[in-house]
Amino acid sequence: MSGNTLADDIGADLVLLNGKIATIDPSDSTVEAVAVRNGRILKTGASDEIRRFAGSKTRVMDLNGKTVLPGFIDSHEHCIRRGMQGDYVNCGSPPMETIDDIVKALAEKVASKPEGEWVQGTRFDETKLSDNRWPTRYDLDRASDKHPIYLGRAGGHNAVANGLALELAGITKDTPQPPGANIGKDDQGEPTGRLDERAAMNMVRGLIPTPSDEESIEIMVENWPRIEEQLLSWGLTTIHEAHIKAPAATAYQELLSAGKLRLRVGLMLDGMAPYEGYATSDLSRQGLRTGFGWGDKLYVVGVKIGVDGAMGSLTASLTQPYANDPENFGINRVTQEELTEEMVRLHRAGNRACIHAIGDDAIDITLNAIDEALKSKDWKDHRHRIEHAGYVRDDQLERMKRLEVAVSASIGFCHPIGDSHIDALGEERLSGYYPMRSFKDHGIVAAGNSDGFGRNWALTGIYSCVTRKSSTGRLLDAEQGISVMDAIRVYTMNAAYLERKENEKGSIEPGKMADFVVLDRDILTVDPEEILETKVLKTIIGGEVVYERS
Ligand SMILES: [Zn+2]
Structure with missing residues (x-):
């Protein structure tokens, strides 16, 4: 019996040899090689052993000692809707350094549009601007007072409108505050242009002509490959898409049926406040339960609902006020x-x-609600999730464990926007800032996400889990740091648990999906500072190489 007979019988499609493969199995074991067949892991082991699975049709990849990890899973993003932002002016930092930069960029867009047409900017972040303040309607009026302008803040919870946009929306000093939202006003009561939370933002945003659902689907389908290519280049093999509305769900299904979806996507359906119950009641009316889906590429992980705002914009709700705004509780x-x-x-x-x-007050309200829900019906292993959990008090950890709540922690914020969070919470509260060590110590399963901030999401998140450093090198309580192995687990196994697929993905073990990343260095042994510079050489999903660094 020759080796070929075995290989032809077993018929591996792909074998990876001579690597350092961190399996992320329960005993943190490392192997040299892995064989893949039909998109699944056939066997792992020593190179000599695995080589025997290579037949004439097998792709053999020599890793030359490179490190391989399970494919990264980011558990909270908003990717496909980025495809809708083609006509928006990117006002994020970088490249914007000052309010003048933003005004200039908006003015350029204004010049390309007839008077009266809307101009939209996105992703500004005042904490990154040297002006140290929010842009106002008067700043935006310098870009144009003949075009209504709507400038969204990074994070999606706040915006600034120019004078004409406020006028069209009928917002004056006499406009009452909408519930659960805030219209920014100056000492004289004049609106400043700032709008916090949906009810206020929608007063202006609701006036902007939007593409029809059909047009939106078309635009998202068309722009997806460019967005997906970037995610694959960051080693992501699964994302959880938060807050998906019908056009995005349809676009994903079109991509799937056209064979154009390479990434795995778990959807959180839109059930956001104000709760009209439509997501929930529709699902229950149709007898649909979490877990149903369209195969292992596209499926539903849950329904997204929400409580508070965001920490950087000081709208996350806290039981004690903001350190840099002592009257404000969010x-x-x-x-x-x-x-x-x-x-x-x-x-x-x-x-x-x-x-x-995000804030501890919102977490209290959330835990109260989950407590009531658990009393209303027995459901073992529900895995209800808190999205973000930005500031958690010690007493809440016990309660989270007792209620068996899982967490999709935005630890990916730490590097790109951690500075603004230090200012918001103050030093004393940093031990509860995305407390990855405490989650682990309490047996709370926490996955990671970046919610759209920064780049190279998973590796930046892993770096943040380990170092707890902001982009300027400030520490967000180093005591809450975890080991590199545990940080990898946050972006692999723990995230798989959050979608109840820990038996399907999240580690490199026989029977599981063949989702891998090949890195240009061994993040388990390099100086942790290097994790941030680490490049993904290859991304493999279901045994297919979907990204290769050139
Ligand atoms: Zn989000």
């Missing part, structure tokens, strides 16, 4: 009663809740 978009009602409805219908809660 914003809750919903009451306890509303959240509990929706949470109970979701839980009873058998659908996982993915609840946006």
Whole structure:
């Protein structure tokens, strides 16, 4: 019997040899080689052993000692909707350094549009601007007072409108504050242009002509390959898409049926406040339960609902005020009663809740709601999730564990926007800032995400888990740092657990999906500072090489 007979019988499609493959199995074992067949891992082991699975049709990849990890899973992003932002002016930093830079960029777009047409900017972040303040309507009026301008802030919870946009929306000093939102006003009560949270933002945003659902689907399908290519180049093999509305869900299904979806995508359906119950009641009316899907490329992980705003813009709700704004406790978009009602409805219908809660006050409200839901119906191993969990008090950790809540932690914020969070929380509260060490110590399963901030999401998140350093080198409580191995687990196994696929993905073990990343250096042994510079050489999904660094 020759080796060929075995190989032809077993018929591996792909073998990786001579690598350092960190399997992320329960005993942190490392192997040299892995064989793949039909998109699944056939066997792992020593190179000599695995080489025997290579037949005449097998692709053999010599890793030359390179490090391989399970494919990265980012558990909270908003990717496909980036395809809709083609006509928007990117006002993020970099490249913007000052408010003048933003005004100039908007003015360029203004010059390309007839008077009266809307101009939209996105992703500004005042904490990154040297002006040290928010842009106002008066700044934007310098770009144009003949075009309505709407400038969205990074994070999606705030915006600034120019004078004409406010006028069209009928926002004056007499406009009452909408519930769960805030219209910024100066000492004289004049609107400053600032709008916090959906109810205020929609007063202006609602006036902007939007493409029809059909046009949106077309635009998203067309722009997806460019977005996906970037995600694959960052080693992502699965993303959880938060807050998906019908056009995006349709676009993903079109991509899937056209064979154009390479990434695996878990959807959180849109159930955001104000809760009209449509996501939940529709799903339960149709008897659909979390976990249904369209195969292992596109499926539903839960329903996204939410409580508060964002920390950088000081709208996450805290029980003690912001360190840099002592009167401000943040914003809750919903009451306890509303959240509990929706949470109970979701839980009873058998659908996982993915609840946006950043501040400790929002987390209290969330845990109260989950507590009530668990009393209303027995559901073992529900894996309801808190999305973000930006500031967690010690006493909340016990309660999270008791209620078996899992966390999609935005630890990926630490590097790109950690500085603004230090200012917002103050030094004393940093031990509860995305407390990865405490989550682990309490047995709370925490995955990671970047929610759109920064770049190279998973590796930046792993760097943040380990070093807890902001982009300017400030520490966000180093005591909460975890080992590189545990940090990798955050972006692999723990994230797989959050989608209840820990038996399918998240580690390199026989039977699991063949999703891998090949790195240009061994992040388990290099100086942790180097993790940030680490490049993905190859990304493999279901045994297919979907990205190769040139
Ligand atoms: Zn989000």
